[in-house]
Amino acid sequence: MLMEGSIIARAASDAQDRLLEADEPLAGLQERCGGQLPGTIAVPELLELVRKARRYGFRLARAVTAHDGGEVVTAWVEVEPQELGDGCQIVVRNWQTAPAPVEDTASAERRRTMIDRHVAELSAQLDPEQRVLSVTSEGAELVAVTEAMQTGFGRHWTEFLAPEKMTQQQPLHWRLLDGARVIVPGSRRSWKVALIPHMRPGFDPAGFELLLVSDTPSTGTVLAHEPIEPLLRRSLVGHDLAPVLRQPLSRIIANAETIRTRLAGPLPDAYAEYAGEIAGAGKLLLGLLEDLADLEVVETEGFSTAPDRVDLSELARQAAGILNVRAQEKGIVIEAPHPAEALPAVAEYRRVMQILLNLIGNAIRYSPENSQIWLRLEALGDRARIIVADQGPGLSLEEQGKIFDKFERLGRSGDGGSGLGLYISRSLARAMGGDLAVESAPGQGARFILDLPADAES
Template identity: 50%
Template structure:
């Protein structure tokens, strides 16, 4: 989470803060310092002094407890004749600041991957910091520059609500909003922080014009229909996807959060057996949430009008993102994730969110079913008209007679008690085929399973990369 633009300050020859943006000055005072006054953050003060002594620009990642809330940022210091200039970027709330009911680090990482705008809010839902990544949110980015201290709902329009702040955050979570200057529809995801305040994500419900649409329409207009909408704007999802899933998510998240509070003894000491009971409750709650999400996805992919929105994606990049989200789980089982090199690209046409969903399922399954202290190998490339990616494990493998059964609905291949729903591979194949590709399984090199995902290759992107490499 970065502030909307760099935060700047200047010190004098005695390392006293003499000029500072409002955000920096407020942080200085919250840390017990004076303004003007000596820099109150020890790590930053040491960096400034070191830069002045060396007579050269220095930079470092620093962290601070701001009101018991962990914050990290990148600081760049440039010495002057009579002091130094400071520029702070990449302002981020540390993962430790998140409360237990946010779904843990996996959910945090996934939300960050999909969101195109992030805002940090205080306990009253006023803007503290924000970052915007989408080209059609430039007006929101500009508003953020002047919007610190304002309610975030003043910067967007919440559909179906004429109320002004303050509203309870749960009434605004998963709300549809429109943003000035963007023709797309956006959904909010509001996650409470452990020590107060919130982080807000904006995730697009509609998408920018896809390559296929652009070729057909001959224009850069945006696609007005999303996978979750019919052409008349009515939701495609039925009872579960639009009604039951959101209604279930809130109370089950609360059950998980309370169970984790008990398990970690945050509410006070308890006998050891109850720690285990609380852990069981939390794990059961997460399993129920996973099942609800799988059933909602099932309803979506089986809708006759379901159509993913094609865009430019890089299968190798998606694999690296999925591995980053699942890295903790792999380390817990001493499993090495072997990924495509950072300079390798496999350009394809597909919907980023859906491709990432498929790879999270494939890599997650590989981690679950391979033997501890082995590896999961991910490779990708482009062959003719297809871009491909493989995920291979060292598990028991899947026999030829099971190769099609594994993609059937609720098929577990005799496995039980591992937390799976038997829907992941069924949904993944449906998504792959809906995007013009396929998902198959074959025997791996070491006897494990190798899943192969193919999608239409993005020939224009591949040609551009080749020209750039030789240009």
């Protein structure tokens, strides 16, 4: 039975968790949250409480929080399930309101970015000059433009996604292009781009994340075969599983992040933490899937890279810019080569970037907070060298001897790694005629050394 005492409002729901009737102020809250009477309960926390009470047949009571657009409402709600699962009686015993906090500009921008990432159908990493470094997409509708961008790394993104109604000479400042409508070849849908800068305090952006978003839903099918990326046929994982699993995993991560950041409305801290754990697990699975796909590529008989002339100094700055936000979350400073430095090498641009992102990402993961990571360049005759050094826990001689082994994690667990990143990175380095090594000592950090053929003609 429901407790006796001061009652502010009563309500009733049916077996489909629709609110059949409700007293004020609950009825008004239902409507301000976008619901109707009768209609599905529109207050997320109240809906969850009613569903649990009905399904399990138990009386439940707890505080419920809702955001109606202008105020934050907190109420104590008791829910009593009816016999045979025919719905619930709802009693509200306490009702408090407070003005909704005014969202500052930075919070609004973070919210917009999270929404764009959630609905984006193509994402790309750009360098400081807005040239394409990498690209991934979902759906058959974007195959052609994605393939064009993948074969055109180093070119400005507007060469592939032309802005509408812009007569100014390219390239434009990124702020003028953020939010611009663009033309996607072969698509009749309306599209826009969001440009998210990788900021460094006191400096211009070190790069950008480009998100392609449509405000009209897709009517096409998701590409579930023939992957866009590989030049070689990947077998079971890369060719058959990765394209099928990548999209649902990405959606799980995006939805969990939306819940964690409370984009859908107020949520107790415990549930936000659960959503964060789901997002973390999804990212781990997605990373493992990508690692397994890359593993199949590097172990394919006859695998080779596509060498080109690259500047390791520029690549190092771009990789540092891409990972700078993650480093800042731990108070870590990445010291990249000065823009005046240059170190020409002969290697495949995309593969060198992949190696550097892995090495810098590992350094961020295992370095203490408020530490530093250094990217250093050395010219050694016919070799061009880049060093990634950190202030992490360091490695013993035994650990150094096996750190490049396949699936080797040095006994670490729960760190989000697959044990494949360094194995793949060394395999790629050797496929480009170079090598990847480590120098370290316990308590003295680690230095990962990437050697590549120098560009003798530069």
